[in-house]
Amino acid sequence: MARTRVNKDQFQVDENEVIHTPTNARWTAHPGRPEAAIYSPGMLGSVLPNGDDYWREDVEPIALKLLAERPMASEQQ
Structure with a gap:
């Protein structure tokens, strides 16, 4: 797939x-922290009912970048 x-x-x-x-x-x-402390996979790694197939190694780098870039991430470092 x-x-x-x-x-x-x-x-x-x-x-x-x-x-x-x-x-x-x-x-x-x-x-106030930029790094993830908790990860919950949801349906990541499973084929969704609509046929979409998202892989963790494709999704996670973007998620972690967005998490680190959020405004609150740099206030208490």
Whole structure:
């Protein structure tokens, strides 16, 4: 099965969390920290009902970059 292409528009960035909306995979950081403390895979790595197939090694680098770039990430380092 072919991998589904990942882009930044598929992510929701909250105060301390980044969510890959197609799979509901989540990376959560402690307040003010840039790195993920908790990872929840959601449906990442599984073929979704619509046939999309997202791979962690494609999704996670974007999620971690977005998590580190969020405004709250650099305030308490």
